[in-house]
Amino acid sequence: MIEKCKCIMCPVGCEIEIITDEKGAVIDIKGGLCDRGRNYALERMKRKAQILTTTVRLSEPVGQVRVVPVKSLEPVDVSDMRDAIRTLKEITVTPPVKAGDVIAENVLGKGITVVATRSIGHLDKETVY
Numbered sequence: 439m440i441e442k443c444k445c446i447m448c449p450v451g452c453e454i455e456i457i458t459d460e461k462g463a464v465i466d467i468k469g470g471l472c473d474r475g476r477n478y479a480l481e482r483m484k485r486k487a488q489i490l491t492t493t494v495r496l497s498e499p500v501g502q503v504r505v506v507p508v509k510s511l512e513p514v515d516v517s518d519m520r521d522a523i524r525t526l527k528e529i530t531v532t533p534p535v536k537a538g539d540v541i542a543e544n545v546l547g548k549g550i551t552v553v554a555t556r557s558i559g560h561l562d563k564e565t566v567y
């Protein structure tokens with residue numbers, strides 16, 4: 439995808455094109471006469487999409503632990519963040535959970551994959567809290 443914006447860092451007002459892949463990751467930035475324009479475009483994209491981080495409930499507690507921390511593999515549009523977190527609050531995961539395990543796929547039908555960021559439960563002869 440190509441998103442166009444106007445750099446506002448100086449009066450020249452260069453037109454900038456931000457090229458992203460299907461998941462919103464920046465592939466290239468074109469236009470702009472200097473690095474300030476490039477940085478402006480990157481910051482603009484960062485504000486627009488961020489890595490989602492939240493927790494998902496365990497179906498049964500492991501010691502005192504009742505949730506597993508999770509994150510999205512790719513940046514999520516800020517406008518989708520609240521709905522995505524609400525969706526994740528409705529699911530439970532059965533321990534043990536290993537860091538990197540996929541917890542949810544295609545969240546909101548938008549290809550958002552969410553993985554655990556911490557191991558919890560009985561793994562490799564050891565209980566991790």
Ligand code: SF4
Pocket residue numbers: 445446447448449450451452470471472473474475476
């Ligand atoms: S890219 Fe550089 S020259 Fe162009 S508007 Fe931004 S700051 Fe000004």
